[in-house]
Amino acid sequence: MEMAKPEREIETETVSHVMPAEPSTVARAARVLADGHLVAFPTETVYGLGADGLNPAAVARIFQAKGRPADHPLILHVADVAHARALAREWPRAAEQLAATFWPGPLTLILKRAPQVPDAVTGGQDTVGVRMPAHPIAQSLLTAFAAIGSGVVAAPSANRFGGISPTRARDVAHSLAGQWDEHDMILDGGDCPVGVESTIVDLSSTVPRILRPGGVGRDAIEQALGSPLGYSDEPAPRVSGALESHYAPQANTLLVSKSQLLARLQQIRAEDRGASADVACLVMDPALRDQLATMDHVVVMSISGSADAYARDLYARLHDADREGVAVILVEAPPTGMAWEAVNDRLKRATA
Ligand code: TXA
Numbered sequence: 001m002e003m004a005k006p007e008r009e010i011e012t013e014t015v016s017h018v019m020p021a022e023p024s025t026v027a028r029a030a031r032v033l034a035d036g037h038l039v040a041f042p043t044e045t046v047y048g049l050g051a052d053g054l055n056p057a058a059v060a061r062i063f064q065a066k067g068r069p070a071d072h073p074l075i076l077h078v079a080d081v082a083h084a085r086a087l088a089r090e091w092p093r094a095a096e097q098l099a100a101t102f103w104p105g106p107l108t109l110i111l112k113r114a115p116q117v118p119d120a121v122t123g124g125q126d127t128v129g130v131r132m133p134a135h136p137i138a139q140s141l142l143t144a145f146a147a148i149g150s151g152v153v154a155a156p157s158a159n160r161f162g163g164i165s166p167t168r169a170r171d172v173a174h175s176l177a178g179q180w181d182e183h184d185m186i187l188d189g190g191d192c193p194v195g196v197e198s199t200i201v202d203l204s205s206t207v208p209r210i211l212r213p214g215g216v217g218r219d220a221i222e223q224a225l226g227s228p229l230g231y232s233d234e235p236a237p238r239v240s241g242a243l244e245s246h247y248a249p250q251a252n253t254l255l256v257s258k259s260q261l262l263a264r265l266q267q268i269r270a271e272d273r274g275a276s277a278d279v280a281c282l283v284m285d286p287a288l289r290d291q292l293a294t295m296d297h298v299v300v301m302s303i304s305g306s307a308d309a310y311a312r313d314l315y316a317r318l319h320d321a322d323r324e325g326v327a328v329i330l331v332e333a334p335p336t337g338m339a340w341e342a343v344n345d346r347l348k349r350a351t352a
Pocket residue numbers: 043045046047048049072073074075106108110122125127128129131155156157158196197198199200211237238239240241242
């Protein structure tokens with residue numbers, strides 16, 4: 001009979017904060033937010049690390065837990081358009097059009113901030129990011145919190161600053177291990193269905209423009225607006241996700257074409273004198289996958305060749321690779337093109 005392996009310490013320390021997102025737990029989580037504590041919760045994009053967005057002390061805990069610089073602004077999450085409008089001093093026609101078309105959903109609007117939005121949220125900027133998420137657990141949390149509190153939840157992705165966003169509750173627990181106090185909660189709502197963060201559209205200057213590609217495609221946004229998005233040269237507002245090296249795994253991560261992947265792997269082997277370091281290979285091509293599966297010290301991770309499924313699974317695979325403790329992650333470069341814009345943006349940053 002095989003003995004159960006003891007859990008690694010990091011897991012046992014943090015797992016106590018993870019709760020299945022049942023209705024009674026969600027109601028409790030709303031209370032936790034109202035009391036100024038942290039609740040990590042699933043959205044359709046990635047897990048968010050939430051706090052009462054109108055309570056500066058609660059917001060400060062987000063920055064502390066993430067290790068995020070104070071001048072990087074947070075997105076405010078709301079249950080409905082009325083709450084969103086109350087956070088903005090102007091609600092332009094483009095906001096009306098985009099909210100009507102894509103909310104609830106993976107789209108964040110940057111608007112001129114209303115006076116009630118704390119400086120702690122905006123990093124002192126005159127604008128605020130607002131989004132109405134589509135995930136049913138996020139929605140019930142926001143609705144329950146609106147009944148007993150502000151109904152406004154500031155939430156960055158629930159990972160340490162610069163790391164990969166979590167799409168599973170266990171990745172939240174792992175990424176933010178040691179950051180929780182006794183009141184905080186992680187709501188486990190399973191895997192996030194979109195898997196990359198929201199598209200951020202800046203509506204605070206004259207022509208709407210994309211600051212971060214994401215869950216909603218550029219073409220769909222232009223269609224809803226009835227006009228092309230701008231490519232402005234004016235300095236963009238600070239978007240931490242726009243830092244060159246962001247969304248990065250611990251392991252050295254390299255993007256290589258399918259035809260070069262084996263050669264690159266041999267090269268890494270040749271440089272590795274002990275020939276003992278594990279290399280993870282994230283591949284779409286089945287033949288390549290089968291070839292790699294026969295090799296020693298290679299952790300093969302397959303991922304779908306369809307853009308939506310690839311986006312959904314990417315962060316989970318990168319977290320898995322880090323958990324395996326591999327030295328290098330080789331990523332078979334996916335196709336380019338509009339449907340792959342968000343995935344390629346994140347891969348570029350993960351490999352920067
Ligand atoms: O899908 C998402 O957007 C997820 C889920 C949890 O909603 N959230 C997320 O938050 O990705 P975060 O903080 O990891 O990324 C939000 C990005 C940051 O790069 C931040 O700089 C930018 O939004 N942002 C927030 N407010 C802004 C503002 N007023 N102006 C410009 N950028 C802003």
